[in-house]
Amino acid sequence: MTDSGEKESAESMLAEIEKKITDAFEIFDHEANKTVDVREIGTIVRSLGCCPSEGELHDMLAEIEEEEPTGYIRFEKFLPMMTHVLMERRYKPSPEDQLLRAFEVLDQDKKGCLSQEEITKYMTEEGEPFTQEEMDEFLSAAVDPDRGVVLYKDYVSLMAIEET
Structure with a gap:
């Protein structure tokens, strides 16, 4: 009981x-x-x-x-x-460190950022491709307006949903 x-x-x-x-x-x-x-x-x-x-x-x-x-x-x-x-806590998002490692794999030159072209190529041609609408939404949220690139270290914390 x-x-x-x-x-x-x-x-x-x-x-x-x-x-x-x-x-x-x-x-x-x-x-x-x-x-x-x-x-x-x-x-x-x-x-x-x-x-x-x-x-x-x-x-x-x-x-x-x-x-x-x-x-x-x-x-x-x-x-x-x-x-x-x-x-069942299914489909939980990846924690920050996993997301960060994924971006680092894509950032072969270790610049700490990815250009819009690079990220668009990866996200529309690899794995499960983003639609144009999803890509536009992602870029509008993730691109640094001053430099025109995705500073992924800053963005990862926004992407990772906190475990509750």
């Missing part, structure tokens, strides 16, 4: 997670009808501190999409799947 304190803290943690998911979903539920556009799910999932790859996101969608795809995801299907993901 677990004592009631443990049970209550697990229940309150679950309630807190479900509230976070509900709040994030409602931001994108423009019609207030408990559905969101399927294209918004990636943004909602990432706003909850999860960073699945496009393939993993596709698998998540396959799990919760209607038999006949409508282009919308219903809250009643999203909530249990997302609760499960958060409870």
